[in-house]
Amino acid sequence: MTTTSPADLVTVCRTIDDLKQKLQQLRWANAALTVGFVPTMGYLHEGHASLLRRSKRENDITVLSIFVNPLQFGPGEDLDRYPRDEQRDLLIAAEVGADLVFMPSVQEMYPVKPQTTVLVSGVTERLCGASRPGHFDGVGTVVSKLFNIVQPRRAYFGMKDAQQVAVITTMVNDLNMPIEIVPCPTVREADGLALSSRNKYLSPEERSQALILSATLRQAREWMRKPDLTVQELTSRIHASIASAPMAVIDYAEVLYYPSLEQPDGEQLLSGLEQPLIVALAVKFGATRLIDNMIMNPAKGEISSHV
Amino acid sequence: MTTTSPADLVTVCRTIDDLKQKLQQLRWANAALTVGFVPTMGYLHEGHASLLRRSKRENDITVLSIFVNPLQFGPGEDLDRYPRDEQRDLLIAAEVGADLVFMPSVQEMYPVKPQTTVLVSGVTERLCGASRPGHFDGVGTVVSKLFNIVQPRRAYFGMKDAQQVAVITTMVNDLNMPIEIVPCPTVREADGLALSSRNKYLSPEERSQALILSATLRQAREWMRKPDLTVQELTSRIHASIASAPMAVIDYAEVLYYPSLEQPDGEQLLSGLEQPLIVALAVKFGATRLIDNMIMNPAKGEISSHV
Incomplete structure (x- = not known):
């Protein structure tokens, strides 16, 4: 009797080099194949699944990333208790049909203390930018890194984080990143609670x-x-x-x-x-x-x- | 009798869309063709030419950009009197064999007031970082933009601006930009004066x-x-x-x-x-x-x- 682990159902890459190599393999015959990208912090719910399904519809290859980014958590915030469930996430990724799941370690993403920050002003002054100082510097920086690693044609973000969508759209436009940002509707429970x-x-x-x-x-x-x-x-x-x-x-x-x-x-x-x-x-x-x-x-x- | 203008000798792109289209044309048969990139502020000298020649040797396509970036000049610095000679630059570009020359206007590069800054700390604290506040924020930001527009495999920089090389190398490493930074030796006059x-x-x-x-x-x-x-x-x-x-x-x-x-x-x-x-x-x-x-x-x- 054999048991199937969730990691057997979907291709998981834990290093940048492995992800790049797997992407290259998927595109070897045709460099014009489009890549859709759904960056997440994991503990996936139907909101994330809706982004993945949309990416599947609109692109040849869909990459999901799961990375709880320490840079976007302030002191005293919930970095340590942020929920994680790798096995469940992989089951959902497999079910939705993600082609590659990128799950790097903190060490892989930040092998040395980063000196570079992608800083967005203006749209970050109020709301979460005001109540979580430094949060969007961490978001802009990690999303820039992930975009450079995955090099997607399109990236999908939920509108529940509307300010995040505004920040990333501003960053992509200002820096001429060759990526289309696709905002997607908030998914809710039947009684109205936004999924989170x-x-x-x-x-x-x-x-x-x-x-x-x-x-x-x-x-x-x-x-x-x-x-x-x-x-x-x-x-x-x-x-x-x-x-x-x-x-x-x-x-x-x-x-x-x-x-x-x-x-x-x-x-x-x-x-x-x-x-x-x-x-x-x-x-x-x-x-x-x-x-x-x-x-x-x-x-x-x-x-x-x-x- | 016809006269040849320097702009007839080399392909000049003044808009981002035009550059992208021309690059795509050059690579249409083979997406694996490599692009080498030499970003400059123009008024080219033998130092720039040496970067272009090296890019020609190491890549299939060489792109030269000429853009005097207002963002990296402080108040009271020499933005307005920075030397320009478009015709002479194009002659040099043609002579060295640059495939594309990207010469955008300030309006093309900054159609709206940019809210995004690529900020490098640490290596920017001393030297020109200290004596020209904000200079390297402008450099990091414009080089990020140019990298995203040109998407080169390699980019060439002169070691005369050694701190600039350190800043850009740090940025590329920290943000996982898929680009190799190639530092090149300072070129000097016969009597030792570094070209500038x-x-x-x-x-x-x-x-x-x-x-x-x-x-x-x-x-x-x-x-x-x-x-x-x-x-x-x-x-x-x-x-x-x-x-x-x-x-x-x-x-x-x-x-x-x-x-x-x-x-x-x-x-x-x-x-x-x-x-x-x-x-x-x-x-x-x-x-x-x-x-x-x-x-x-x-x-x-x-x-x-x-x-």
Whole structure:
């Protein structure tokens, strides 16, 4: 009797050289084959699977990376307790049909203390850029490294991290990286909770109260249709809505332009705004910090997330 | 009677799209053809030509870029008076046999105010990094952009800008850029003056006194062979030697480890140093700032520059 390990079902590369060699083998007959890339920190859920499926549809070869990047965690953040489950991740990768899974060690990615940082300003000033100093420097740097290693035609990111999408799109445009960034809709549980690897930390009571995030976004969508509401009034209503969950501790709850992430004048009427707005939330339930968002052009309707 | 313009002798691309298209045409039959890249700020001299010739020898296709990058000039520096001569540059490019010349406008390279910076720490702390704040941020950023546009296998840089070579090598290694950086020896006039586009600004008297740079480096090479000399003593002798030219105003004259550009203990005997050292000079003659350097392992002899 033989048992099949998940690692037998999908090709796993743990070194940069191995990944490059395997990619070259896959493309040996035809260098024009396109590579789609889904960079993740693992502990995969249906959100990640949706990115992989889209990459499969749009590219000849799909590469998944799983790397919990120390550079994007601040002191006191949850690097050490970030959830990991390699075997389960490989099963999902195999099921979805990823062609290569790149799982480097920290030593492989950072053999010496890196002196180079890819720094994005502007779009990183507010939201997670403000509440997690250095976070996006770590994101920009590791995504640059992964892009240079994998050299994909397209890379797929979930809109749950809308600021991350804005940061990476800015970086790719500014640095002329030959890669198309494909933002994909947030995937939710049936009751509205946005999927996140961190959801597993929620107690049943926290899990139940965390529904206030998507409920508030759905409410905000209705409020944004009222032409005589100002940005400030909308923001206050959002804060009040989240505060109705007694365990919720707001990190931020802001209404900004998207993708510039600049702050509109609070006195401005929503009906007068021509650019899309993002309602961006980061809220702690116990030790677990969750984020969610919705993007909408008040004049034209919802854009790239659905709640 | 027809006249031939230099632009008829070599293929010039002024937009990113045009360059990419022309590169694709050159590689259409064989994607494995290698691209060598020589990024410059133009006003080409024999130093640049030597890089181009080496790229021609080692690659199937050679791309020259000419772009005076505003991002790497500080306020009050010589951006506006940096020498330009497009016609002469194209003649040299044609003569050496560059396959493509990329000459973008500032608008083409920076269509919007860039928010992304590629920042290298450590090796940028001293020398030109200290005396030209922000200079290497501009270099790292523009070289990243050019690398992403041209996607070369190899890129060629002159060792006259030894710190630039250290910065770019660090960046390429840290970010896993799939490019080999090839440092090439400084090219000199018969009397020792290192070639530089800025030499044209020297008055005959300044030109004559500027020979103190290479003369001091030659002297330093001899001094470094004395086993009982300390780093501090060597540095003092170098300062005194440069000061013997009355018009010389020293910006810096330092002895550092190469390529880390860290400072050795001044009390250390040269004979006890295992790592290579760089003697790096930046000296002003009138309004013109010149740099030069020599790299040597006191125990083993000269390494990558010759004076």
